[in-house]
Amino acid sequence: xxxxxxxxxxxxDSATDRLVRILDTFTPTRTVQTATEIGRRxxxxxxxxHRIVNELVAAGLLERDEERxxxxxxxxxxxxxxxxxxxxxRQAAMPFMERVQARVREHTQLAxxxxxxxxxxxxxxxxxxxxxxxRVAGRLPLHAxxxxxxxxxxxxxxxxxxxxxxxxxxxxxxTLSDPQAVRRKLAEVRQLGHAIAPGYIEEVATGIxxxxxxxxxxxxxxxxxxxxxxxxxDFAVVELHRAARDIARSLGYRS
Amino acid sequence: xxxxxxxxxxxxDSATDRLVRILDTFTPTRTVQTATEIGRRxxxxxxxxHRIVNELVAAGLLERDEERxxxxxxxxxxxxxxxxxxxxxRQAAMPFMERVQARVREHTQLAxxxxxxxxxxxxxxxxxxxxxxxRVAGRLPLHAxxxxxxxxxxxxxxxxxxxxxxxxxxxxxxTLSDPQAVRRKLAEVRQLGHAIAPGYIEEVATGIxxxxxxxxxxxxxxxxxxxxxxxxxDFAVVELHRAARDIARSLGYRS
DNA sequence: TCACGATTCCCGATCAACGGGAATCAGCGT
DNA sequence: ACGCTGATTCCCGTTGATCGGGAATCGTGA
Numbered sequence: 001x002x003x004x005x006x007x008x009x010x011x012x013d014s015a016t017d018r019l020v021r022i023l024d025t026f027t028p029t030r031t032v033q034t035a036t037e038i039g040r041r042x043x044x045x046x047x048x049x050h051r052i053v054n055e056l057v058a059a060g061l062l063e064r065d066e067e068r069x070x071x072x073x074x075x076x077x078x079x080x081x082x083x084x085x086x087x088x089x090r091q092a093a094m095p096f097m098e099r100v101q102a103r104v105r106e107h108t109q110l111a112x113x114x115x116x117x118x119x120x121x122x123x124x125x126x127x128x129x130x131x132x133x134x135r136v137a138g139r140l141p142l143h144a145x146x147x148x149x150x151x152x153x154x155x156x157x158x159x160x161x162x163x164x165x166x167x168x169x170x171x172x173x174x175t176l177s178d179p180q181a182v183r184r185k186l187a188e189v190r191q192l193g194h195a196i197a198p199g200y201i202e203e204v205a206t207g208i209x210x211x212x213x214x215x216x217x218x219x220x221x222x223x224x225x226x227x228x229x230x231x232x233x234d235f236a237v238v239e240l241h242r243a244a245r246d247i248a249r250s251l252g253y254r255s
Numbered sequence: 256x257x258x259x260x261x262x263x264x265x266x267x268d269s270a271t272d273r274l275v276r277i278l279d280t281f282t283p284t285r286t287v288q289t290a291t292e293i294g295r296r297x298x299x300x301x302x303x304x305h306r307i308v309n310e311l312v313a314a315g316l317l318e319r320d321e322e323r324x325x326x327x328x329x330x331x332x333x334x335x336x337x338x339x340x341x342x343x344x345r346q347a348a349m350p351f352m353e354r355v356q357a358r359v360r361e362h363t364q365l366a367x368x369x370x371x372x373x374x375x376x377x378x379x380x381x382x383x384x385x386x387x388x389x390r391v392a393g394r395l396p397l398h399a400x401x402x403x404x405x406x407x408x409x410x411x412x413x414x415x416x417x418x419x420x421x422x423x424x425x426x427x428x429x430t431l432s433d434p435q436a437v438r439r440k441l442a443e444v445r446q447l448g449h450a451i452a453p454g455y456i457e458e459v460a461t462g463i464x465x466x467x468x469x470x471x472x473x474x475x476x477x478x479x480x481x482x483x484x485x486x487x488x489d490f491a492v493v494e495l496h497r498a499a500r501d502i503a504r505s506l507g508y509r510s
Numbered sequence: 511t512c513a514c515g516a517t518t519c520c521c522g523a524t525c526a527a528c529g530g531g532a533a534t535c536a537g538c539g540t
Numbered sequence: 541a542c543g544c545t546g547a548t549t550c551c552c553g554t555t556g557a558t559c560g561g562g563a564a565t566c567g568t569g570a
Contacts, residue, residue: 014557015270015527016310023334031339036547045529050548055271060370063338068547072338074369079278080335081392083327084286091391094379098353114329115315124349136346137336269526270558291516300560305517323516 018042022052023072028135032069086112089221090121092250093212096243097124100225104236107226109134110212111147113155116163118148118222126226133201133226143168143182144175146197146207147222153189154211154219160186174199194237195222204229210240215252223247273297277307278327283390287324341367344476345376347505348467351498352379355480359491362481364389365467366402368410371418373403373477381481388456388481398423398437399430401452401462402477408444409466409474415441429454449492450477459484465495470507478502 025033025041033041039049053070056062060075081087093110101108101124108126111118117139125132134140142148142163152160170177176185189195197207209224223244225236280288280296288296294304308325311317315330336342348365356363356379363381366373372394380387389395397403397418407415425432431440444450452462464479478499480491 014310016274016307016314016316019271019274020314020316023337026334026337028337028339031337034547046547047529047531047549048527051527051529052271054549055269059271059275061271061275071340072335074338074341074367074374076331077335077338077341078369078374078392079281080327080332082278082281082283082286083329083332084283085326086329086332087391112329114333119329119333136342137333289516301516302518302560302562303558306558306560309518 018044018052019056022049022056026072028137032065032071034068035070038070086121089212089214089251093122093221093223093243093247096246096250097122097223100223100239100243101126103239104225106236107132107134109147109224109226110221111140111145111151111209111224112221113142113151113159114139116142116159118142118145118151120147121221133205140201141169141171143177144171144197144200145224146195146200146209147224149185149189149195149197150209150211150222150224151219153186153195171201172199172203174203176200194240196233199229206231206233208233208236208240210237210244212244213248213251213253215248217248217253273299273307274311277304277311281327283392287320287326289323290325293325341376344467344469344506348476348478348498348502349377351501351505352377352478355478355494355498356381358494359480359482361491362389364402364479364481365476366395366400366406366464366479367476368397368406368414369394371397371414373397373400373406375402376476388460395456396424396426398432399426399452399455400479401450401455401464402479404440404444404450404452405464405466405477405479406474408441408450426456427454427458429458431455449495451488454484461486461488463488463491463495465492465499467499468503468506468508470503472503472508 021042022038025038035050035053036046038044038053039046042049044052053062057064057070057073060073062070063073064070089112090110097108097110106126108124109120110122111120113119118141120134120136120138120140123134123136140148142152152163164179164182168177168179168182176182194208194210197209199206201207206227206229207224208227209222211219212221212223214220223240225240227233227236276297277293280293290305290308291301293299293308294301297304299307308317312319312325312328315328317325318328319325344367345365352363352365361381363379364375365377366375368374373396375389375391375393375395378389378391395403397407407418419434419437423432423434423437431437449463449465452464454461456462461482461484462479463482464477466474467476467478469475478495480495482488482491
């Protein structure tokens, strides 16, 4: 069968899939690129890529800068803020995160559960900085971060089973990668009411996280700080618990 | 011609348009709704709405809660943070906004120019609150807000022409709605280096805004506070200018 | 039990999207 | 000046993915 006469036919994946593939070609480190480049990365012919990119630019989901490079549009951010859930939480948490940050003087972070990972909603950086693992909108595995352990420990049982059944990649020598060890750790977290993760992500850093409850009393987020490896943790734990309680209160949680 | 035999044919608007229409059915006050409801608001038949919503949920752009209500997904927020431009600005501005907020003790806001309106990227609320016009991701017209006037005064000339040529809706009796008056105001803003908008938006409030420059020296944002109508403005003006300068410096602006 | 709305499933008709290809444009090195 | 490379736009014949009416199913509240 001759291929020179082949038809140009639709690709077979939905418009939505293609859109996500295109948006995914943007990464935190590559925030601008040409339409052709997008096409190459998304597996689209140049001509198709241009047509779609132009549509998206017209719709405001993408933007072009002065050199016609394409970047993600503010419109998308605007639409994304309509997702009340996280935004409301972030808003409520902000003032108290600032207080923690002012008193503990270390990176202060707020994370939620998202697709079996800890997704960081907000981060106030330490004035006298240090390590920089987490980013706003960054993710960390549940078993290897203090925030993740809190979200896991207070999360639904089937989540725990799913995560414990999957491979637990260690990030450092200290990371818990044995299901039984993680299970014990989770019990400890539930008993203490907070998670301490010494060196799980970076040898030199210890994460400390507490659960944050919404107005229904359900744990919806983890509030955390990152301390130097062998700093005194007690003060941070107290401050975190206080902030978590105040956030829950400001969301309307009683008792 | 009998209509009962009519074909089912594509709508004529691109998939992108439909996506935006669907996302636009979500508003800050209506953040969850059923698929059928989305269809009704977006002008889509129920069956079509369901198909598309299901696709979007599968792609992570929308989510369903426990009652199968649909809401905007965190995935969208995550993708939107890839738009470096605004995020970088917000990150750089945050610490200095906090300082302004701590010292002036009034609503402190950061806005950028977006589609001929002032789009608010961030807002730190006054502890002793008061009016609440601006919201994060909210918009205000350029001619009627201190932030807008700054963005307009230091923006490209063709933007000024376009805005002055369009109808200038007054929000209060004090709002400048005459093109000539706005033109004079813009000259004043350029001369003073900041904008004072007494009662333009709300009778009882005065907005004060200063331009924020990026590393190239271009004005990319407006930093503003909202004061009670006849509060002393000088202190706020000084603080705002200092913060704007520090933000520009932290972005790498020299001189 | 019934009624109503949301949701899923099915399916034939249609046309908007697809992408190869050619032309154009822009920058760059020689 | 001149080709070379890559981005971009335009054209156009083909076709299968999209569309939505309709029916069945599920869920809930009266």
